[in-house]
Amino acid sequence: MRHLWAVVLITGCVGSAIAAAELVPYQVVDGVSIPRSLTGEPGDPERGRAAISHVQQGNCLACHEIPALGDEPFHGDLGPSLSGVASRYDEGEIRLRIVDPKVVNPDTIMPAFYKTEGLHRVMPKFVGEPILSAQQVEDVVAFLLTLDDEDETFTTARIPLPDQPVTIEAPPGSGLPELISGYEFATAPTRELQADNAVNPGFLWVEQGAELWQAADGKAGRSCADCHGDAEAAMRSVGASYPKFHEASGRPINLEQRINLCRSEHMQAEPWPWESDPLLAMTAYVKHHSRGMPVDVAVDGPAARFFEAGRELYYRRRGVMDMACKHCHNDHYGQHLRTNLLTQGQSNGFPMYRLGWQTFGSLHRFVGDVCYARVRATPLEPGSKELVNLELYLAWRGSGLPVETPAVRQ
Secondary structure, eight states, X not given: OOOOOOOOOOTTSSXXXXXXXXXXXXXXXXXXXXXXXXXXXXXXXXXXXXXXXXXXXXXXXXXXXOGGGTTSOOOOOSSOOOTTHHHHSOHHHHHHHHHOGGGTOTTOOOOOTTOOSSOSSBOGGGTTOOSSOHHHHHHHHHHHTTOOSOOXXXXXXXXXXXXXXOOBOOOTTSSOSXXXXXXXXXXXXXXXXXXXXXXXXXXXXXXXXXXXHHOOBTTTTBOHHHHHOOHHHHTTTGGGSOSEEETTTTEEEOHHHHHHHHHHHHSOOOOOOTTOHHXXXXXXXXXXXXXXXXXXXXXXXXXXXXXXXXHHHHHOOBTTTXXXXXXXXXXXXXXXXXXXXXXXXXXXXXXXXXXXXXXXEOHHHHIIIIIIHHTTBOOOOTTOHHHHHHHHHHHHHTTTOBBOSXXXXX
């Protein structure tokens, strides 16, 4: 049985938007092939080579090694090598795997490059637009048909995998064989930056949070310290237990929402805006007092149905790329999307300092700015019920991992 292509293309790495137009009709033969050209003409291999290697077009290198493009650094390894692909598949089989690989394998993570229907939460500007035009599909097919020789000697630069990462037992039903913090996947300099409190940039927010803890605010003229006293004692383990069910709200709330409820209800102060420095700082300060403690959230009782909604969201495909969280973080962690070493997507370090942002940020921002954006999905609103449900599921999925706030990641 022939192995099936499995690939994940990250937006920012794939197809530039093309003018919306009706798709050319095509016929799938025997469920494995589209024998006829979409344009009626052969494609151009040189244009196909450019489309495959360009980060704003096909970018097959995100997931596949292609020895013929050996001058390009950082080939991915999520999918099989495309060396000798033309000796394994004929023209029609290759065309179908570009147009809509889910016809061959419904579970594949390879996106359909020539499809616009049946997708969930696609960003409005990409609605009705395939990733590649009919002509680009034919050009890519033409280039892949030139790859008929196997090259077993090819090597490519990659971010190194962690050496003997620290692992703990995964909760049953998580789909993971073990739990590994994102810290273990970071480069040595990044790990050193996180471990040294004197240089960890996230401590700028922790220190701001310490000042806010003592500062009176609102019409009540009260501070956090007035109610809770010493944070080191009062907040110990609090950060490891959120999100948690809040009876008055009738649903789970996360730590940011708990902080803002304290402000509005007890301080009679305005809630801090999502992703504002004060809210990030106070969240980091509170959660930092659980640093090193195992994540332990309650997902039974009244929280159970929200937990299940979070699980469903984690496994739901979305965006132009038609991918779910689990495709990267359950199925392919430890593998490479070009320069990206995929982690398990654990949440035990948030809020965190992300080097790519050059600033501090929440889990909700990361999910929107990175995960949803890269698959070209319409992001959910930070603080939304859906994202809090997802946050609850993610926390449970990492049960037992130590709280690392403030973590540092690439």
